[in-house]
Amino acid sequence: MTETGGRVARNRRIWSGSPPRLLGTMLLALAATALLLHAGDTAGDHVPSYVEWTPDTIANASSGDEFRGLLLSRHCAHCHGEEGFSAKGDTPNLAGMARLAIWKQLLDFRAGKRISFPMNPIAQSLSNKDVADLVAYYSKLPVFYDPDDKRAFPQPAPDPVQKGMAWRLINFGDGERGIPPCQACHGPLAFRPGAPALLTQNGPYLLQQLEDFATGKRANDINEPMRTIAQLLTDAERRALADYYGAGLGLNPGTGPEPRQ
Numbered sequence: 294m295t296e297t298g299g300r301v302a303r304n305r306r307i308w309s310g311s312p313p314r315l316l317g318t319m320l321l322a323l324a325a326t327a328l329l330l331h332a333g334d335t336a337g338d339h340v341p342s343y344v345e346w347t348p349d350t351i352a353n354a355s356s357g358d359e360f361r362g363l364l365l366s367r368h369c370a371h372c373h374g375e376e377g378f379s380a381k382g383d384t385p386n387l388a389g390m391a392r393l394a395i396w397k398q399l400l401d402f403r404a405g406k407r408i409s410f411p412m413n414p415i416a417q418s419l420s421n422k423d424v425a426d427l428v429a430y431y432s433k434l435p436v437f438y439d440p441d442d443k444r445a446f447p448q449p450a451p452d453p454v455q456k457g458m459a460w461r462l463i464n465f466g467d468g469e470r471g472i473p474p475c476q477a478c479h480g481p482l483a484f485r486p487g488a489p490a491l492l493t494q495n496g497p498y499l500l501q502q503l504e505d506f507a508t509g510k511r512a513n514d515i516n517e518p519m520r521t522i523a524q525l526l527t528d529a530e531r532r533a534l535a536d537y538y539g540a541g542l543g544l545n546p547g548t549g550p551e552p553r554q
């Protein structure tokens with residue numbers, strides 16, 4: 294059983310019945326239990342995440358104490374930055390990240406649904422309350438540019454061809470290949486629950502995530518939108534998108550380059 298904060302996932306069933314009297318019945322019971330546990334394990338592997346967007350989950354993810362979150366964030370600042378902006382491009386920025394997105398990723402790391410060498414043990418050491426408090430803290434950190442803080446964001450802007458490629462995909466997608474516009478879920482105008490804004494995220498981190506979704510190494514997206522989309526993108530497109538967001542160009546959606554035909 295895995296705690297999801299709001300709910301307990303029921304993907305492992307436990308065999309139950311009247312107490313067996315004969316050895317044969319006991320053996321049968323053992324075999325049945327093994328089968329059911331095995332079936333449960335297999336089902337668990339196919340569940341991308343134990344987090345579900347129920348009113349309970351949303352309430353839990355919104356119940357944190359910001360100040361306690363600040364104290365706990367000392368354990369995170371070494372990698373994610375004092376102000377939630379990392380000094381290394383391959384470590385994600387957490388400042389201003391949507392509440393539900395941080396909540397879900399920490400629970401997925403904790404349950405082993407998303408694999409990361411540093412994050413799995415760190416998330417396992419956090420209680421539900423710790424997670425909620427960290428969510429309250431990081432989601433409220435400002436995303437303004439601070440020249441005194443050592444941070445990797447924003448990186449230099451990509452060339453105009455890359456810019457145009459990314460801008461088209463973010464705003465229009467590609468109907469022929471069935472790629473929806475990124476902004477339909479990642480904002481800034483519309484957000485899907487659990488979809489983080491990519492607008493102030495580091496480019497190298499974004500590229501790694503797109504590659505991991507494409508190969509299935511990262512497989513914790515509910516209903517697989519990202520595994521599907523990342524696979525449909527070419528290498529050049531994944532890089533253009535990561536570099537575009539990583540340079541902070543997504544922050545001003547109205548000022549993107551005109552699409553080139």
Ligand code: HEC
Nearest residue numbers: 368369371372383384385395398399408409411412415427
């Ligand atoms: C040793 C460095 C390190 C420490 C300490 C650390 N993290 Fe991380 N964190 C990472 C790395 C690296 C990733 C990216 C993992 C990947 O590549 O999938 C990450 C990913 C995350 C993500 C996912 C972000 C996203 O955009 O999906 C969250 C949320 C997060 N960390 C929160 C925390 C919190 C909260 C703490 C402190 C309790 C913490 N981290 C401590 C290195 C660290």
Ligand code: HEC
Nearest residue numbers: 473474475478487488489499502503513514515518519534
């Ligand atoms: C149908 C909705 C939808 C669309 C369209 C979409 N995404 Fe996502 N994306 C999501 C969701 C939901 C997540 C969070 C997955 C999870 O729960 O782990 C996500 C996660 C991501 C991440 C990981 C971010 C992080 O902080 O770890 C990247 C990178 C990403 N998307 C890039 C894109 C790009 C680029 C596009 C456009 C080509 C796009 N997405 C289109 C829903 C979408």
